[in-house]
Amino acid sequence: MPFIEHVSDSDLERLALERVVPALLAHGFCYVDGVLGELAGAAVLDQVKEMHRSGALQDGRLAGSVPGVHRRSIRGDKIAWVSGAERGCEAISFLLNLIDKLISVCASRLGSKKIRERSKAMVACYPGNGAGYVKHVDNPNCDGRCITCIYYLNKNWSATEHGGVLRIFPEGKSYVADIKPLFDRLLFFWSDRRNPHEVQPSYATRYAITVWYFDSEERAEAKRRFRDLTAPADSLPTSPP
């Protein structure tokens, strides 16, 4: 991608149709470099650094505390959830708007997926103390998340020196995909079991912003299932007297 300060809608449309959709359908993942360009990318990085400096990033929680296992050994990242409307997140909001446009062009060409909503943006920082993220699947049990989209923000990143590579183990393939978390790189991959992935130990501060796009039918079904599990007491069959 040439140095494009302001990516036009037609550029996004072409990028989606010629690059993202074919790669997602063929390999299940795809990354694009130089998405925002130097200036807009640097503005996003500055805002993420300011969040880190101001202490807005907190330890990533684990789903359910894992007894006896030290949290950092599983997830070493510090995170914050942003909608983009917060003060100091204007550049992040610009990024999210651009990704939304890209996905909306892709969505209609990704088969039966109806992608109409997404999560908030998760701003993450691996502090560079050797922490990473153990191998996992983002959406192993049909919670509705369809596409994981990660925007990386790390300038002059050297995998040999700093580690921090995202390794995807595409299901059923004989190869792994090692993706460096480079500045102004946008990565997409199916969130389900097709893409187990890990973040290898990071030895430099490693910033990324992740959003998850929902398939609305799978999301609605997951909500129904979840509601059954958490139905209020009065609707559950009462235990025998």
Ligand SMILES: Cc1cc(NC(=O)CCC(=O)O)nc(C)c1Br
């Ligand atoms: C909160 C949360 C974060 C992540 N992040 C990564 O996999 C790291 C990707 C990267 O930074 O390259 N994955 C899941 C399933 C949850 Br939940």
Ligand SMILES: [Fe+3]
């Ligand atoms: Fe993940």
